[in-house]
Amino acid sequence: MNTRRDFLKKAGLASLALQLAPVLSWADRPVAAKAVNEGRVLRVAIMGLGSYGTRVAEAMLSCTRAKLVGVISGTPSKITDWQSRYGIPEKNCYNYENFDAIKDNPDIDAVYIITPNALHHDQVIRVAKAGKHVICEKPMAINAKKGQEMADACKAANVQLLVGYRMHFEPKTLEVIRKRKAGDFGKITFFQGLCGFTIGDPTQWRLNKQLSGGGSMMDIGIYAVNGARYMVGEEPVWVTAQETKTDPVKFREGIDETIQFQFGFPSGAVASCLSTYHMNYLDKFFLNGEKGYAEMQPSTGYGPIIGHTNAGELTQPVTNHQTVQMDEMAAILFDGMQPVVPIDGQEAIRDLKVIDAIYLAAKTGKKIGISI
Ligand code: NAD
Numbered sequence: 001m002n003t004r005r006d007f008l009k010k011a012g013l014a015s016l017a018l019q020l021a022p023v024l025s026w027a028d029r030p031v032a033a034k035a036v037n038e039g040r041v042l043r044v045a046i047m048g049l050g051s052y053g054t055r056v057a058e059a060m061l062s063c064t065r066a067k068l069v070g071v072i073s074g075t076p077s078k079i080t081d082w083q084s085r086y087g088i089p090e091k092n093c094y095n096y097e098n099f100d101a102i103k104d105n106p107d108i109d110a111v112y113i114i115t116p117n118a119l120h121h122d123q124v125i126r127v128a129k130a131g132k133h134v135i136c137e138k139p140m141a142i143n144a145k146k147g148q149e150m151a152d153a154c155k156a157a158n159v160q161l162l163v164g165y166r167m168h169f170e171p172k173t174l175e176v177i178r179k180r181k182a183g184d185f186g187k188i189t190f191f192q193g194l195c196g197f198t199i200g201d202p203t204q205w206r207l208n209k210q211l212s213g214g215g216s217m218m219d220i221g222i223y224a225v226n227g228a229r230y231m232v233g234e235e236p237v238w239v240t241a242q243e244t245k246t247d248p249v250k251f252r253e254g255i256d257e258t259i260q261f262q263f264g265f266p267s268g269a270v271a272s273c274l275s276t277y278h279m280n281y282l283d284k285f286f287l288n289g290e291k292g293y294a295e296m297q298p299s300t301g302y303g304p305i306i307g308h309t310n311a312g313e314l315t316q317p318v319t320n321h322q323t324v325q326m327d328e329m330a331a332i333l334f335d336g337m338q339p340v341v342p343i344d345g346q347e348a349i350r351d352l353k354v355i356d357a358i359y360l361a362a363k364t365g366k367k368i369g370i371s372i
Pocket of ligand 1: 048049050051052053074114115116117119137138139166205211219
């Protein structure tokens with residue numbers, strides 16, 4: 001899907017877009033300038049050829065500025081499958097033992113790490129040391145301390161660190177943020193984020209703390225944490241949380257099944273959220289203000305996102321989240337474009353600080369003050 005490119009071509013505005021300053025966020029620019037699609041192509045190697053890696057690879061086939069050129073995998077048969085499907089040359093194929101050698105490969109600009117959460121830390125640091133830009137999946141790390149180490153390593157290596165926050169480019173989400181900033185909802189009073197699904201196979205890495213770093217909060221609850229922050233437009237100053245567990249065999253010690261959590265913001269706005277691996281049909285955001293509201297359901301799934309405000313339906317285009325994200329990342333890395341909501345390592349660390357506080361609040365039963 002090339003919705004924006006097609007639009008620009010039809011409108012005959014691509015050349016105009018090229019002349020516009022790249023440092024402005026595209027949602028704040030005139031429509032004509034939403035051209036991140038022209039310019040240097042980001043050549044990406046994917047590390048971790050699993051379910052989400054495959055989704056990203058397929059989405060990149062429709063990118064105009066990002067191209068899958070390499071793979072890093074521990075499974076030789078997957079590498080050959082991907083080589084034939086995506087035309088990846090042998091010299092751009094690596095495994096987990098030898099991928100440091102990517103530093104000598106001038107045909108790869110960035111490595112996109114799409115492996116189990118707890119592996120991200122060491123893999124990001126190794127890629128940074130190899131001198132390549134790093135794109136890392138959420139959660140970037142399993143706690144804020146490790147996240148900071150990753151950000152520090154990227155800074156020391158003079159490479160950029162981006163995180164797969166695909167919702168930060170989703171048009172209806174951006175429209176709600178735009179309306180909130182414009183004051184359409186008045187003073188924000190409340191946010192609700194409900195994120196969850198019923199998880200299957202009990203042997204999967206998501207239910208193994210050594211690989212996941214936690215349970216539903218790390219995987220799906222993070223969308224409510226991040227969403228609360230970008231929807232309200234403030235950082236929480238306190239957190240409370242309550243954990244419940246119906247199946248202590250499937251959800252062992254350190255793997256949260258369901259956590260309800262609440263935030264307070266400096267303005268006095270509050271949030272009430274739920275993260276779970278034990279309930280279906282939970283993908284809903286509600287933002288309330290003194291003059292209006294926005295409601296989205298689904299709010300963070302792959303799409304289509306559906307929503308309305310007090311003023312009517314949200315009618316922004318349906319996009320392929322991963323295609324748009326990768327094109328936008330090329331513009332961020334090469335043109336210095338600033339997204340409306342950041343997608344860098346510091347943004348991920350802010351989420352991780354909040355998640356650390358949620359886990360502490362759930363464990364102690366106390367209200368935890370935080371400074372982000
Ligand atoms: P997956 O299990 O489908 O794929 C994980 C891949 O990592 C597999 O190819 C596996 O072989 C590989 N791997 C490498 N070392 C491994 C090890 N020691 N143990 C297990 N697997 C190992 O998982 P996924 O759903 O693709 O998730 C991967 C990452 O992507 C996670 O961090 C997850 O949170 C994130 N993710 C993000 C989104 C999103 O919408 N942004 C969606 C799904 C997953």
